[in-house]
Amino acid sequence: MKKEFAEHEMDNIKIYQDKGYTCNFHFEKGKLINSETKNEYFPNDIFILAEHRYEGMSDPSDMSILYIIETSKGEKGTFLMGYGPSADLEVADFFKKIPEKNVSKEENINENDSSS
Structure with missing residues (x-):
């Protein structure tokens, strides 16, 4: 596994x-x-450029996914979502509807890091 399981979400967000x-x-x-521009996006408007999964250090059931996204309007940012037992099913369903294409x-810092 990549080192990301040992990192905290905030490390990669930074x-x-x-x-x-x-x-x-x-x-x-x-x-x-x-949150700033109030622009609204549906699944077809979202491009996931990387994702990182995390397990809690003290509680493996404390799991999350950090999505690195760009929107159809060129806005770039992050979205942190709980998964597993803590998942918000409506949010999870939204991300499942993002087209595979x-x-x-392309922006995964672990996969594009030549030192890994």
């Missing part, structure tokens, strides 16, 4: 913020919303 992924998004009423690993 790295991606330094790379320009500075927008924060929240989920509300079936849409992903940019909109998902890549």
